[in-house]
Amino acid sequence: MASIYDIAKMAGVSVATVSRVINGEKYVAPETREKVQKILRETGFIPNANAKSLTKKKTNTMAVVVPDLTNPFFTEIIRGIEQQAAQRKMAVIIANTDEDLEHERLAIRSLMGRRVDALILASAARAGKEIRSSLRDDIPLVLLDRKPNGLEADLVRSDDRGGAEILVDYLFALGHRRIGFISGKAGISTAKNRLEGYVAALRGHGLEPEQELMAPGDFQRTGGREGILKLLALAQPPTAVIAANNIEAIGALEALREKKLDVPGDLSLVCFDDLELASQVYPFLTVAAQPVKTMGAVAAQLALERLAGQSSQRREVVMRMTLLERRSCRRV
Amino acid sequence: MASIYDIAKMAGVSVATVSRVINGEKYVAPETREKVQKILRETGFIPNANAKSLTKKKTNTMAVVVPDLTNPFFTEIIRGIEQQAAQRKMAVIIANTDEDLEHERLAIRSLMGRRVDALILASAARAGKEIRSSLRDDIPLVLLDRKPNGLEADLVRSDDRGGAEILVDYLFALGHRRIGFISGKAGISTAKNRLEGYVAALRGHGLEPEQELMAPGDFQRTGGREGILKLLALAQPPTAVIAANNIEAIGALEALREKKLDVPGDLSLVCFDDLELASQVYPFLTVAAQPVKTMGAVAAQLALERLAGQSSQRREVVMRMTLLERRSCRRV
DNA sequence: TTGTAGGCGTTATCAT
DNA sequence: ATGATAACGCCTACAA
Numbered sequence: 001m002a003s004i005y006d007i008a009k010m011a012g013v014s015v016a017t018v019s020r021v022i023n024g025e026k027y028v029a030p031e032t033r034e035k036v037q038k039i040l041r042e043t044g045f046i047p048n049a050n051a052k053s054l055t056k057k058k059t060n061t062m063a064v065v066v067p068d069l070t071n072p073f074f075t076e077i078i079r080g081i082e083q084q085a086a087q088r089k090m091a092v093i094i095a096n097t098d099e100d101l102e103h104e105r106l107a108i109r110s111l112m113g114r115r116v117d118a119l120i121l122a123s124a125a126r127a128g129k130e131i132r133s134s135l136r137d138d139i140p141l142v143l144l145d146r147k148p149n150g151l152e153a154d155l156v157r158s159d160d161r162g163g164a165e166i167l168v169d170y171l172f173a174l175g176h177r178r179i180g181f182i183s184g185k186a187g188i189s190t191a192k193n194r195l196e197g198y199v200a201a202l203r204g205h206g207l208e209p210e211q212e213l214m215a216p217g218d219f220q221r222t223g224g225r226e227g228i229l230k231l232l233a234l235a236q237p238p239t240a241v242i243a244a245n246n247i248e249a250i251g252a253l254e255a256l257r258e259k260k261l262d263v264p265g266d267l268s269l270v271c272f273d274d275l276e277l278a279s280q281v282y283p284f285l286t287v288a289a290q291p292v293k294t295m296g297a298v299a300a301q302l303a304l305e306r307l308a309g310q311s312s313q314r315r316e317v318v319m320r321m322t323l324l325e326r327r328s329c330r331r332v
Numbered sequence: 333m334a335s336i337y338d339i340a341k342m343a344g345v346s347v348a349t350v351s352r353v354i355n356g357e358k359y360v361a362p363e364t365r366e367k368v369q370k371i372l373r374e375t376g377f378i379p380n381a382n383a384k385s386l387t388k389k390k391t392n393t394m395a396v397v398v399p400d401l402t403n404p405f406f407t408e409i410i411r412g413i414e415q416q417a418a419q420r421k422m423a424v425i426i427a428n429t430d431e432d433l434e435h436e437r438l439a440i441r442s443l444m445g446r447r448v449d450a451l452i453l454a455s456a457a458r459a460g461k462e463i464r465s466s467l468r469d470d471i472p473l474v475l476l477d478r479k480p481n482g483l484e485a486d487l488v489r490s491d492d493r494g495g496a497e498i499l500v501d502y503l504f505a506l507g508h509r510r511i512g513f514i515s516g517k518a519g520i521s522t523a524k525n526r527l528e529g530y531v532a533a534l535r536g537h538g539l540e541p542e543q544e545l546m547a548p549g550d551f552q553r554t555g556g557r558e559g560i561l562k563l564l565a566l567a568q569p570p571t572a573v574i575a576a577n578n579i580e581a582i583g584a585l586e587a588l589r590e591k592k593l594d595v596p597g598d599l600s601l602v603c604f605d606d607l608e609l610a611s612q613v614y615p616f617l618t619v620a621a622q623p624v625k626t627m628g629a630v631a632a633q634l635a636l637e638r639l640a641g642q643s644s645q646r647r648e649v650v651m652r653m654t655l656l657e658r659r660s661c662r663r664v
Numbered sequence: 665t666t667g668t669a670g671g672c673g674t675t676a677t678c679a680t
Numbered sequence: 681a682t683g684a685t686a687a688c689g690c691c692t693a694c695a696a
Contacts, residue, residue, distance in 0.1 A: 001470060003673050014683045019675060027681055044465055049445035050382035050391075051673035054688040057333075059382075069410060069426075070608065075402045082428060091442045094401075094426040096414060103418075110423045113381035133376055138333060221612075250612045276402065278610035280553075280582045285613060335689050346667045351691060361665060383689035386672040 002045055010043075011036045022047055053115060061091045062303060063116040065107055066144075067124045068219070069096040071247055072276040073292060074122065077144065080296020081120060088304060090117070099124050099185065099220060101131075108134040118303040123148050126187030140306035142299045147189040154306070155316040156299045160190055160272070163288035163321035164197025164242070165204070167270050170286070170323060171240045172205050175332040176268060179207075180238030182227030182248050183217045191219070194244050194272060213238055217248050224251025232259070232267075239332050240268035246275050249285060268329035272321075285328045288321040295319055339377055343368045354379055385447060393423045394635060395448040397439055398476075399456045400551070401428040403579055404608040405624060406454065409476065412628020413452060420636060422449070431456050431517065431552060433463075440466040450635040455480050458519030472638035474631045479521040486638070487648040488631045492522055492604070495620035495653035496529025496574070497536070499602050502618070502655060503572045504537050507664040508600060511539075512570030514559030514580050515549045523551070526576050526604060545570055549580050556583025564591070564599075571664050572600035578607050581617060600661035604653075617660045620653040627651055 004018040011018065013032060020028045021036040039045075053059045062085055066074040078094060085092045093116065095107040104124045108131060111119060118140040125131045128151025135141065141153040171179050181198045184191025199209045215230045217223035224243055228251075231238055243249035249271035256263060263269045274289040298317055305311050336350040343350065345364060352360045353368040371377075385391045394417055398406040410426060417424045425448065427439040436456045440463060443451060450472040457463045460483025467473065473485040503511050513530045516523025531541045547562045549555035556575055560583075563570055575581035581603035588595060595601045606621040630649055 005673080015674080016676085016683060016685095017681085020682090023675090029681060032681080044468070046441060046444045046466075046468060048386075048447060048673050049442070050385050050447060051688085052675070053382050054380075054386070054673080054690090055675040057688080069401075070404060070407045072402060072609070075407065078401060078428070079430075091439075092427075094428070095424075096410070096426070098411075107423075109378060110381070112378045113384075115380060115382060133373075134378075136376070136378060247609075250609055254612055275609060275613065277404070277579075277582055277607060278613045280586055281607065281610045282614040282616055336691095337689080347690080348667060348692080349665085352666090355691090359665060364665080380689050383672085384691075386674090386689080387691040389672080 002043060004045075004047065007036065007039055007043065007045055010039050058117050059115050060089065061093055061114070061116045062118045062120065062300070063093050063095065063111040063114075064120045065095045065097060065104065065111070066122045067097050067099040067104075068247070069094070071245075071273075073246060073273045073290070076276060076292040077122075077296035077299070080293040080298075081300040082296075084297050084300035084304070090304075097124050099218070101125055105131060105134045112136045112139075118142070118307055120144055120299050120303055122146055123151075124185075124188075125151075127151075140303045142303045142306075144295070144299050145190055149187075149189070152314055154302045154314060156295050156302065156319075157190070157316070158290040158295070158319045158321055160193035160321075161197030161200065163272055163290075164194050165201040166288050166321060166323045167242050167272075168198060168201035168205070170325070171242070171268065171270065171329065172201075172207075174240075174268070174329055176238075176240040177207060178213065178236065178238040178240075180213045180215065180231040180241040182215045182224060182231070182241060182243045182252065184244035184248070185219045185223075186216060188219070191217070191244055198242060217244055219245050220247055221251035221254070224248030224253075225255040228252035228255045232261075238267075240270070240329065243269065243271035246271055246273040246285075246287065249287075250275075263328050264330040268332075270328060274324060279324070279326070283326045286326045287324050289324050290321055291319050334375060334377055336377075336379065339368065339371055339375065342375075343371050390449050391447050392421065393425055393446070393448045394450045394452065394632065395425050395427065395443040395446075396452045397427045397429060397436065397443070398454045399429050399431040399436075400579065401426070403577075403605075405578060405605045405622070408608060408624040409454075409628035409631070412625040412630075413632040414628075416629050416632035416636070422636075429456050431550070433457055437463060437466045444468045444471075450474070450639055452476055452631050452635055454478055455483075456517075456520075457483075459483075472635045474635045474638075476627070476631050477522055481519075481521070484646055486634045486646060488627050488634065488651070489522070489648070490622040490627070490651045490653050492525035492653075493529030493532065495604055495622075496526050497533040498620050498653060498655045499574050499604075500530060500533035500537070502657070503574070503600065503602065503661065504533075504539075506572075506600070506661055508570075508572040509539060510545065510568065510570040510572070512545045512547065512563040512573040514547045514556060514563070514573060514575045514584065516576035516580070517551045517555075518548060520551070523549070523576055530574060549576055551577050552579055553583035553586070556580030556585075557587040560584035560587045564593075570599075572602070572661065575601065575603035578603055578605040578617075578619065581619075582607075595660050596662040600664075602660060606656060611656070611658070615658045618658045619656050621656050622653055623651050
């Protein structure tokens with residue numbers, strides 16, 4: 001509750017001087033500086049950053065909004081962002097939306113109200129218009145992993161189609177011909193691209209994609225569970241399944257275990273995105289992994305560059321996926 | 333960059349009226365309200381929350397500081413906090429310190445500067461004095477999981493000694509008599525309590541605790557790796573090992589795998605804290621788990637109650653741990 | 665019902 | 681080198 005006025009009074013100087021001392025500016029006599037710093041220390045004074053941002057018109061803060069904070073894919077990305085930000089002495093503030101559009105709107109509004117300097121967003125929205133009114137267009141926006149339709153901004157993502165191909169190719173090579181796909185959240189770019197990649201890859205191998213082999217999903221556990229059950233219920237179920245992300249794969253595994261079905265014994269299973277910790281405990285799930293930490297770092301850099309006023313046009317950086325072969329598939 | 337002044341001008345009213353409309357106050361004529369709201373919508377105006385906090389002297393924000401955002405233990409806790417906060421329309425802002433004291437100081441300072449209304453802290457500090465100067469003592473502080481020495485504040489933690497007993501009892505019942513322990517970060521209360529519980533439990537079974545069976549750790553992967561190696565190098569290595577948290581257990585598993593040692597074949601391994609996702613992929617590690625989501629919710633409630641001015645004295649809520657028996661141990 | 669003006673805690677511009 | 685003082689964007693008496 002103390003302000004620099006209180007400090008000024010105690011030190012017998014003006015607020016301007018206190019401000020100068022706090023910000024380490026020159027043009028303040030050594031003795032004065034000493035005197036003020038002493039009081040600053042004694043009182044444990046912490047300047048009000050909100051007031052400061054009012055006059056400075058910047059907050060030295062960069063915000064990250066992710067749809068699922070329990071997904072290691074996103075937490076690793078965040079670490080990449082934090083490292084970059086720390087180098088520029090910027091604070092990072094993180095918000096979680098639980099893959100819920102309304103949550104996301106609230107979070108973004110809140111952050112915009114706080115006047116963060118930049119926003120890195122992995123959106124739960126399908127279209128830009130769903131969130132545009134919550135956004136301010138005068139600060140750098142970097143889209144992460146997903147591109148809502150019609151929202152033009154810098155974008156850092158992975159080559160989802162390529163990743164799908166990698167997975168299909170792998171399964172095909174193992175002899176699988178009926179390959180199921182549990183899709184991601186409907187309307188999300190990442191989900192669409194992965195599905196398209198899957199379809200294209202099948203065709204590339206002379207296989208005709210079948211509608212019944214593509215189950216809907218939501219990038220969450222429930223989707224994985226329901227998806228796998230749907231596929232299993234088919235008259236002619238697949239011998240291998242691709243889940244559109246790691247969390248869905250976990251949901252699928254749960255359901256399979258409940259049905260006493262073995263992976264890869266009864267069914268081969270792969271997915272997009274690695275599970276950092278889990279794969280250390282038990283290197284089991286074969287996945288198409290993205291360079292997560294790097295993605296975060298790149299996203300942060302794009303944001304910072306725009307902040308610095310460099311760069312003009314929209315940029316899109318696409319990362320390559322890598323197949324991490326483990327033990328969740330078998331040859332048929 | 334627009335302010336309520338701009339809106340006021342466009343609407344042909346005063347700033348006071350605009351403010352009233354924005355905050356949904358009564359005493360503004362329906363037509364005026366309409367008129368202003370129209371402009372608000374058209375311009376996509378988002379009020380500056382920092383300016384607002386200046387006069388309101390509150391930010392409707394609650395901060396959470398955790399040492400490891402990649403640890404599901406903390407992310408689950410965060411979800412518990414978020415749910416409570418959302419109910420009271422409070423925003424949650426999350427900061428990660430990577431178990432580093434200096435990071436933590438910076439994070440806390442930054443949050444205090446932002447004048448968050450309350451702070452929930454899982455600290456990397458051993459003693460309160462290491463961070464006290466970064467703290468403001470006029471806002472509610474709730475300690476989570478760990479209690480820095482000499483820092484008096486509300487506390488939500490688990491019964492670490494009890495948890496250690498559960499694990500030792502379990503291993504003892506399986507016939508283990510040489511039980512190793514990889515400790516947590518030195519000086520952290522949680523680490524101390526778990527170690528003490530281990531020692532006490534051993535004694536309870538008539539076993540004399542041996543110094544060489546207790547390896548130092550850091551709650552991180554490295555600690556787990558080095559700890560397990562140290563224990564394995566003993567003239568008479570343990571037949572079972574307890575890791576002070578989940579992440580250390582993962583580090584230990586990595587090292588074991590590199591040495592081609594099998595769990596539980598060559599060694600039994602258990603730890604504190606569950607690995608939510610991993611345990612779904614492969615229910616392998618036997619653990620003493622805490623009711624994470626609840627812990628978060630309780631922490632948030634304590635903070636909110638204090639904010640509401642209720643409650644006076646310091647409170648400490650201790651949660652019970654539960655043994656989740658899986659397949660990482662064998663009978664000897 | 666609406667408007668005016670002062671204050672919230674900083675920084676920045678001028679003086680001195 | 682230091683100090684007054686006017687912003688910054690909002691809220692809140694108080695007046696009208």
